[in-house]
Amino acid sequence: MNRIEQIQSMVADLEVDMNKFYEKGNKAAGTRARKQLQELKKVAQEIRLEIQDMKNSGEV
16 A cells, blocks of 8 residues: 555545544544544654655655
């Protein structure tokens, strides 16, 4: 799975729980959404570092 697909999958999963939390008031879904957002943040930071390394090493 490439990075774009990884992020798209994470956002799709997040969307389900965000809808449950905001539309139905499901508190457990809010907890899951917060966890997923934290994981998304972590992956985004990893991607930022990969991009910077590739840019600096001239791979692109």
